[in-house]
C-alpha cells in the first residue's frame with residue numbers, strides 16, 4: 001500500500017446527472033437467456049419440430065478497450081479464456097479499437113456514448129477520466145452492491161477507492177496498477193558504447209550525448225503524440241518534484257513557476273536525441289527500437305514489460321529481462337510512482353447488463369487479476385495477489401508501489417479530465433512543432449484556468 005497518495009480531486013466536475021433511476025434498471029427488462037432451455041431439455045413429443053423454430057440467439061457481452069497490440073491483447077486474451085470457461089453460453093464480443101492509450105478508441109467510445117449505444121463495459125482510467133468525464137456526464141451506474149458482495153473494499157487499496165468514487169459510490173472496477181515513469185534501456189547497447197546507466201537527469205543527458213557522439217543517431221526512442229506528452233509528464237515530475245507536481249493539478253501550485261519552464265526546456269533537450277520519425281511510431285515501434293539495439297532508451301509505461309517479455313506467438317518479443325532489456329525510474333523520479341489504473345464499468349443503458357456484472361466480477365477477482373496482470377505488464381489492483389506468478393520487473397514494481405510516493409499520471413487519466421487533457425494535447429502538438437517553451441508554459445496556465453482547478 002502506498003504511503004502517500006497526493007492525488008486529491010479538484011472541484012472542477014460538472015454536476016452529475018442523477019443516476020439513481022438508471023441504476024435500478026430492472027433485470028426483468030432483459031431478454032431471457034436464449035440458449036438455456038434448448039440445450040438441456042429433450043424436446044417433448046408434442047412440441048413443434050425444431051426445424052420450424054428460429055435458432056436461439058446466443059447471449060453476448062460486448063467489452064470495449066484499446067488492447068489490440070503486443071503485450072496488451074495477450075492480457076485481454078487471458079481474461080477472455082477465463083470468461084469462456086465460466087460462461088460458455090455468453091459470447092464474448094471483443095470490441096477493442098487499435099491505438100495505444102486509446103488514441104482512436106476514445107473518440108469511437110465518445111460517439112457511441114453520445115448516441116446512446118454504449119458497449120456493455122468499457123476500459124477507462126481511474127481518476128479524473130472516470131469521475132470527471134464519464135461519471136460527471138451521468139454515463140455510468142454506481143456499483144455499490146457489487147463492491148459489497150465481493151468484499152472489494154477490503155482488497156483494493158484504500159487510496160485507489162476515491163479515484164473511482166463520487167459521493168461515496170464506486171463507479172468502476174480496477175484491474176491493475178500501471179507505472180508511467182519507467183526508463184527502459186538496452187544494457188547490451190550501454191555496454192557496447194561503454195556508457196553507464198544514468199542516475200539523474202544530468203547524467204541521462206550526458207549518456208545520450210556520449211551515445212550520439214559515438215555514432216548512435218537517435219539514442220532515445222520516441223513515438224506518437226501521446227507518448228511525447230507522457231515523456232514530458234515524467235520530466236515535469238523530475239523537475240518539480242512529486243509534491244509540486246500534484247499541487248499543479250490541484251490548483252495549489254502555479255503553472256507559471258520556473259520549475260515548470262525548466263521541465264519544458266529539459267524536454268526540448270531530450271528531443272535532440274530522438275528518432276526523426278517519432279510522430280509516426282506506435283509505442284510498440286518505439287520500444288522495439290530499444291529491443292533491437294537501434295536506440296538505447298525509451299520512456300514508456302510498464303505495459304512495455306508485457307511486450308518485451310511476452311511470448312512471441314502472442315505478438316510479443318520474448319526477451320529476457322535484465323539481459324535483453326532493463327529498467328529504472330525516469331532519472332530524477334526515483335522514489336516516485338507515476339501511477340494509473342485501468343478499470344471497467346457498467347454504462348447506463350448497457351444492453352447485456354447481467355453479463356456486464358459477471359464481467360466486472362471477473363475483473364475484480366483474484367483469479368482474473370492474476371491471469372491478466374502478469375501478461376499485461378501491470379501489478380494487480382488487489383492486495384492479495386500470488387506474487388510468484390509475476391516476473392522480475394513486476395515484482396520490483398510491487399515493491400516500489402508499497403514504498404514510493406504515488407502521483408497520478410496526466411496522460412493516463414488520473415489528474416485531468418478529458419476536456420482539459422485534450423486541450424493540453426492540442427497545445428503540446430503546437431509546442432512539438434515550434435519548440436517554444438515559454439509559449440507552451442503560458443498555454444498550461446491558460447488551460448488550467450479554463451478547464452482545471454485554477455479557474456476562479
Ligand code: GAL
Pocket residue numbers: 066067072099100101102125178283301303340341342412
Ligand atoms: C494506457 C493503458 C494501458 C496501456 C497503454 C498503451 O492508457 O492504461 O493499459 O494499454 O495505454 O496502450
